[in-house]
Amino acid sequence: MSDIRIYVACLAAYNAGHLHGVWIDACGELEAIQEQVKQMLSSSPVEDAEEYAIHDYEGYGAYRLSEYDGLDTAHEVACFIEEHGSLGAEILNYTDGDFDDAKRLIEDNYHGCFESLADYAQDYTESTGSVPQHLEFYIDYEKMGRDFELSGDIFTIETAHNEVHIFSSY
Incomplete structure (x- = not known):
């Protein structure tokens, strides 16, 4: 039950x-x-x-x-x-x-659960290898994560403290 x-x-x-x-x-x-x-x-x-x-x-x-x-x-x-x-x-x-939209978001647009937008930005940067390792210390991941969201590229859903679910908007 x-x-x-x-x-x-x-x-x-x-x-x-x-x-x-x-x-x-x-x-x-x-x-x-x-x-x-x-x-x-x-x-x-x-x-x-x-x-x-x-x-x-x-x-x-x-x-x-x-x-x-x-x-x-x-x-x-x-x-x-x-x-x-x-x-x-x-x-x-x-x-x-809308179940069709909900299923599509989970299946096609879901990037995972992170503690914060900054953690997502860092994970994204590290997984794409787009920044040379010696420059990683200069990146402000909090601002980068905020910019991802403000640009409309992603949206977030928080389900609990330190549980931020990231979805692409497209």
Whole structure:
């Protein structure tokens, strides 16, 4: 069972003044999620309950799930976050929930996680071998990293202290 869950509430019960719902593992099989919602609705204190809404969620990190998002979306987002961790949630925020863009950024534009932009600039310089070794001491990697970002060549997403994820903008 994952830590990514949704609370699905019965709208008929809610409108009648009752709190009736169930916490569901959002990373489970979609059919199992739908079955749990169906069982919750059938046990509603209000007869003939048919409608539900997602009233709460946990484990989605920075991503904000709407009560109007369907079970499919809640499940797809949960699985993406489970696969990519807090970075997945941040990427989905950055792309306004566009999974194709989020996947493209991670697969094609991701340069890794660094403690700072300066560390990225130093790694980039050393890996390209573009600066002779005897001149490396003269380089201000903090300014270089800042210039990378200000030029629009890269963008960053911070997921924690000393966790800067670097992506190329193109």
